Amino acid sequence: MPRGLELLIAQTILQGFDAQYGRFLEVTSGAQQRFEQADWHAVQQAMKSRIHLYDHHVGLVVEQLRCITDGKSTDANFLLRVKEHYTRLLPDYPRFEIAESFFNSVYCRLFDHRSLTPERLFIFSSQPERRFRTIPRPLAKDFFPDHGWEPLLMRILSDLPLRLPWLNKRRDIRYIIAYLAEALGEDALPRCHVQVANELFYRNKAAWLVGKLTTPDGTLPFLLPIHRTDEGELFVDTCLTTTAEASIVFGFARSYFMVYAPLPAALVEWLREILPGKTTAELYMAIGCQKHAKTESYREYLCYLAESDEKFIEAPGIRGMVMLVFTLPGFDRVFKIIKDKFAPQKEMSAAHVRACYQLVKEHDRVGRMADTQEFENFVLDKRQIDPALMALLRQEAPEKITDLGEQIVIRHLYIERRMVPLNIWLEQVEGQQLRDAIEEYGNAIRQLAAANIFPGDMLFKNFGVTRHGRVVFYDYDEICYMTEVNFRDIPPARYPEDELASEPWYSVSPGDVFPEEFRHWLCADPRIGPLFEEMHADLFRADYWRALQTRIKEGHVEDVYAYRRRQRFSVRYGAISSTVNSS
Template sequence: MSNHARELAGIIMNRFDAFYRRFLDITLGAKVRFESKDWLGVQLAGRQRIRLYDHHVNETLQAVRDHMGGAPLGQEGLKALKQAFNDRLTEHANPEIAESFYNSVYRRSLRHHNIRAENLYVHGFIRRATDPDLTPYCWQYRTNTGALGDCLRQVLERLQLAVPFSDLTRDLGYVDRYLQDHGPAELRGGEIGLTFVNTLFYRNKGAYLIGRLEQGGLQWPFILPILHDDQGGLNLDTLILSKDDASILFGFARAYFMVWCPVPALLVHFLRSLLPNKADYELYTAIGCQKHGKTEFHRDFLNHLHQSRDQFELAPGIKGMVMSVFTLPSFDVVFKVIKDRFTPPKEVNHETVKAKYRLVKQHDRVGRMADTLEFTNFELPLHRISPMLLAELQQVAPSLLSIKGDTLVIRHLYSERRMTPLNIYLEHATDEAVQDAIDEYANAIKQLAAANIFPGDMLFKNFGVTRHGRVIFYDYDEIAYMTECHFRDIPKARYPEDELSAEPWYSVGPSDIFPEEFATFLLSSPRIREAFKQQHNDLFTAGYWRQLQQNIEAGCFVDVFPYRRRQRFRFLYQQGNDKPGDGASPP
């Protein structure tokens, strides 16, 4: 192996280390931001950390080019470079994320063309022990249900939060009561095991103590959300005990956690037991390692292709005006391709659409916008693509397609978690399910608006229903910041003939939005109209939207909980609460 290859491998690894140190620096600040209630700083730090990766990859690429004097590496040189990088991986504490960083540098150095799989980490080079030592990252306790409060008090004290709890004795009593009222039926009295990650997970306005409860060979999540209260202190807000609720907390529609993790693979190993239905790529993504999450996704995808035989086909539902969407029925994901030409009246262009998706990637998704992965030159086996899908793609997006032998290459593509389109869900739902879905839909819109996102196209087809019954927005080509919108009441007609005219009798600016018009396309069904009447008719008034804008401009950061409000201790056990629904307003 040449010294040249070793030097280049050293440059890449050193630059990776610099990136990850900065990643940890930003993450480390989450504790102070939470303690000081710096909610704007929380949002800015999230965006900064997301942008960090591309910045460092591009700097690394320039450093490699400078070292090479602009000369490209041939195939033998690239092979030697990977071998030299392998040597460094074997000695590195965090090889998994380093592999993805190397892949990014390599692909960008060749501008995503003529990529050879043998020069990439298509599969992981380092294999960790199946049962690694997690002692440096976890606290373990043996106690009994009667002494649970004392054990939790010790854990919370070890976290050394600068803000005290307003009434920790009361909160620990709530935890004990909740465990008795809502704990798993299999849990008996007597000795239990508790294992906690020894650092908090921070996101939005909350901090989360992530743990696991064990007894008799069974285990359950044991997660305590910590919030600021109105008395200037902290409180325990609820107890999350079910895998479904834990899955929602770590869901694909929420911003990435800030959690101190020098070795993400070990943290992911612990989380697997709490979240058995989530793939590794989802766990890496949830803790902020979204680029490595993309690597793990692609590995899962290739493995699934090898083990399955079904064909890619058009996704069910109404065809989009901007995107062509397809899926592999046995794989829980959809793939989205931007069309070459958009169906009228859509007037956005390709760059605008890409910018909207980048906006969503960097914004607080408040549990209501699906995360996406973006790919360049994505390869699919040609024989696995249905003739109907291939014909559709060749018709609507020929500029993005090329066929190389038995492979279809798509130049630009997004992947996203598959959901049931809300319009299809409503067609087959019972009256009660319609009521719940419309409540979820309206809350999704309200929570997005409170987070400064106006969805734009609010048709039901642009929203999906998850397996947990959550309604999530997934069509981003018309989103805008709330603060950029102009919400207006429809002026009164001047003459009776005005209301019969096909054209409005009033001027309409490019940013003008008339919420009264939402009812025209949302309330066509009597069942849906009745569901809206219950508590969400405010969506059809311009005054409601203008008030949200004022809240945003005043710096009001609302509480959006990753669990049902009815699960909160204050609504379960404190007197004088009317137990409201799951809206976006502060508690």
């Protein structure tokens, strides 16, 4: 290769990333207009298209590089020089951390995810940790209650960029003050102040005001979800001020926020104070930088591995028919491999399973489906693998395993947040905890269905319980759109003998689902059956599911709340409006 080509290649990669992030910001900046116009279908489409931008631009750069090199192979020294030139371009670059991830992605695409070494890739960042240059403009603005909390909140709400009128701004302010007085105490309020992010965080049908509430005892989140009525008038739906509530809002089972972030590292650092339980990977994920979040997730995994002498073991729970799942005992994530052969009753291909996982990545997860990171050629040291797990890997996925002597390479896997399997949780809890779990499970099913997702396999083992007690779906191999399912009532038996027969007395076609049958496996436990019948009996009726299908087909997009119904101001303090948007 001619000298000087290394710099050209480095510049081409960085220019490609510039183009990608420019389009990312462009799509993000349209969030305000989509919200103001209540164009909820455009919201969903923008979410999908923004996810695809990264891989699309990686592909464009790869094609450019193949033209530049004329398809000739490159030696190791040449590649090292390319990385050196690229590293020199980053010290004054505002998005250096994601630019490194983009470089990694281009390299992996060019070399089919092989030879992934620290010399060739940015396994860890080349720049000092959390390095910032001067920020062109502040990320947030401070508000002090010099003249009381009512004028303070009036300034905050009046400063918002939203161009819609308010339904009743003064009433919302009274609600916020009433809530803060309950949560903090009236005596503490005069000694508190608020810092509010300049940019709104858009997701689903809400525009979130995200801020920090500084109190005499420390800093708390200050979150206001702003909605619009059918008539296009704004209202604040609630106020959230605990780290647990904020963690759920920014949770791993939710869609990514649309927030304009030309300096994502600075925004992540600003958010860290009100989301102390979130890792760097989770914060980048929440603001839509999912590919860099994957880089950070891998770094977190490597750091944990370096400090641990644990061995990989099969994950607790009922063994899957499609996926082999393993973990490290103290690590908060699981590793999922698609088996080479599935159980006989699972009539599907590995390609179908991967398509299901991609569907979840692109769809609105409504806080009920766990996000995943996808990896290829994942290397594990044999000494860190429990012998029982190694035997299981060789038995269930030999075609996906390459033996390198002291290491193995897994051709493809997913990494996902670890949860307590719901079936195990239900065995361990009683009383109110059991009731809460069953309520959560039913709510998860309802919210998934309203978002046009049918889980397929609704067994408790396919759901997990988060550290906040939320029930989240995580087994996607039978997932499909609600609109693809034919929900049927079981026809009456022709004769008494029909109900005792081993085969049904009625025809069953592909796509047919009989909700009455759910009762057999969801209510078998005598502790659970009565609770289910009390709270979720409608899930056993085909007409309930058909009614949801009708709403979906008519174009309705349901509201998705990242908090309990009882926390809404309309429930806590009185009705807001009979015209709150649900279409």
